[in-house]
Amino acid sequence: MNSKSVSYEQLLAIFACLALALIAHVESLPLWVLAAVAVLGAFRVLLAYRERAAPSAPIRLSVAALTVAMVFLQFRTFNGLSAGTALLALMAGLKLFETRTQRDMYITTLCIYFLSLSALLESDSFWLLAYLMVVCWLTTATLLRLTSTVPLPDWQHSLRYSARLFGQALPLALAFWLFFPRLAGPLWQMPSDSGNATSGLSDSMSPGDISDLAQSDDVAFRVHFSGATPPAQERYYRGPVLHDFDGRTWKQGRPAILNAPKLLLQGPAYRYTLSVEAHAHNWIFALDWPARWDLPGGSLNSDNTLIQPGPVSRPMDVAATSYTRATQAQDALNPAARHQDVHPPPANPRAVQLAQTLRNAHPDDLDYVHAVLEMFAQQAFYYTLTPPKLGNDSVDEFLFDTKRGFCGHYASAFTVLMRAANIPARVVTGYQGGTFNPFGNYWIVRQSDAHAWAEVWFAGAGWMRVDPTSAIAPSRVEHGANEAVSADEPLARRWQRQTPWLLETRLRLDALRQLWRERILLFDQDSQQHLLEWLNVPEPDAEKLVIVLTVVLGLVFGWLTWQVRREVDASPKELLLRAYARLCAKLAAVGMPRLPHEGAEDYAQRIASRRPDLAPVVGALLRRYSHLRYAGAAARPTVGQFDAAVRAFRPKSTPPDSRES
């Protein structure tokens, strides 16, 4: 069968399947790889259409060498998901290109299966899984047509048959998925692909530039509070702290040292679970002052931001406890830190002058802070997400010329004014607020909830949060970014906000997503342990898991065997005849054999006259047989019952009151 040559229709079908599988890679693969596969496949299909053979060996080899070299030039490695997938896609294209026999096509189908899998490895989308299962189904139907001989099953039959196979495979797949032991970590570390960094907070901030983060509806993370929820004005999720300012851009500055200053925590403790989406950096947006966290390798850096060793490349859940009030245990800031955070701003002379004027009027630190906030509130400052662009003296231009900006502008200007007055201050970026989802009892924090605020050092109290944005647009802090923007918000968002049912649908969908993420995406060793506990398995561990897997697989396998064999089992008619033969044999054993010419009715009458004690049971059975035998298809389903009744029938060899004569 393997050596059979291939037809135009077969090539076209397999090429279509390959194209469908590659659609899942459109975002991750370089465009030239997709184009190369498309050209190679289309060329071969065209050759087949013209009834020409596959290209000769030298052409095939040189095309193969060329494409492989190009992959290496692009990725500089064959290791890793992107390079591997590109190589596999090209291999599938080349295999299609050189297809001469059925065997080549089989290999292409294997490539399609693996390409589908590789699209799923770093994905979390239900829709992608569903789509690839459909691709797989179509590929399997194509394969059925490839491997069958005459009469070739038609497309309808092939599609139906593969759907049936997938249906029968589902319970088995579910058993594998639930009970196959998961690993705690990867078997070996794969090089992570830096190309697919998602949007999110970066480690620098330039208020003068236009930021599209505020317009993004992407979810940064979701928070579920197990106990009390902190009030809106205390829901600040801490990200990177920015120390260095060059007049235009804020940067993290010193390397994050892993010795977090000791804090005296106050107020209520909030316990919560963060469901963090993937982003390019290593910080976890914990609430304000984190105290405890369940995160392998997690620690606080010297800015009290929770970080982990590597970037958050995959979505993950972190359970943590935080406080929203804290004072520093040490009295004074150490000199190095102090120098960094009062480092005089290199530019913005007008701002420095303004600070000195204000400082002269307010020698007390707290008074001075209030005076600055007062200034923001009194003067004509506006909160807007689309501020004008600023030049090199961004703070000067903002404070004296444009007076329009969002949180970054205010935090930046405020911090500069503090430093110019010799008060240590720093910019903290992170998220603030969020949308409550009543359908899943959690908060959704989107990229548009990204926020920047300032922290000011007060002797004796330590770092205190001051949010200058709240002086201009209090609603931004209390109700979130969406509420604060009114005049210049995009039409789509306003429309969305004014349509409550749409908002509700969106929240319900998000709740489903969260459920999908918790139950499916983050299913791990712990989940399996809970599953075993739920099944009442005593002392669940990995060994028990394997035992349960074996038992469940055995059961499902038994079901499958029964399910598959049932269809070739004897027909109802055969079963009926067999049961009838059994009944006659039982009666023959007690001395009442059926005569060859006797029908069921005659036999029943003869038994009634000779053995009246058996008559009621045997009469009923024989009548039932006649009915089943001649009533047609309607009676078929009860054949099994008849068979059972015959099996249960135990005639006695002699009548209870034996009449001799």
Add this chain to the structure above:
Amino acid sequence: MATLRQAAIDKLRAWAARRHGRDSLPIKIHRRRVYILPTRFGIMLALVLLAMLVAGLNYNSNLGLAFAFLLMSVGLVIMHHCNRNMLGLQVDVNTEADAFAGRDANFEFVLRNDSKVDRRDVEIRCSTGAAVRSVLAHSNETVRVAVPVPQRGVVSIAQFELRTRYPFGWFYAWTYVQGSLTAYVAPAPAGTRALPAAAGAGTVASPSQVRGEDDFAGLRAYQPGVSLKHMAWKVLARGAEPAVRSYTMSAAQPEWLDWSLLEGHDTETRLSQLCLWVLESEAAQRIFGLRIPGKEILPARGAAHRFACLRALAEYGLGDA
């Protein structure tokens, strides 16, 4: 490698023959005699599935694992379906076939499918011959398997095999049936000598008239075993003794295809010439007899007679060896 494989297959065949004993045809294929193994393509698929599993585990990707497990399960389901493709199939075969040396012996198999599922691509392998056929639900198919027979003689086949790769060719399921098939291989018809003339050519009547079916020749007494078609029912109705209508054949002269007519040729040449004569005589609808050393077949004609003659030619000399 190939010889190792062949040795393993021979061992397995012998073992299956011992395990199941001689089968009386027709047989219904029971699940205990169906064996199944992955094909080379199936092994390749298994390796790909293993790689998928490792990738899913390594990336700790639950969706990837779900996909890999689904494909693994499809593979296992297909194993069941491949096995099922053989179960309950009924096989029958005509155990005797005639053939000419250098051509094919055709065995006619009947595959019967009483179930409601199609049995596709069932291959029958019989010695060096093979044929593939699909048997749809509730139907039967006649499959002719051509076994090449290079030499004159009697070829017996002790075992034949049914196998299937359907669906997808990931597995093949097979079963051995111990049913003895015999092919009587007549010599290849060849020769240059013309047909010998009938004995006593030219005379119309002869004492050695051969009873035939063509011309009515009168009544004779009934003997058991005579075809009812030839009973003289009217005679019986008159209350007389049962009688049979008797006929003579038109070409009443039998010819003898005699070994001794071919002096001076070697055995196989003689046999080939005799075989050619048998075929020519049969084609000309003549009545002929065959005389070879140790065997004489009385003059007659018809398919059974022809088969008897060819069989005699096929078997010639085999008893001596």
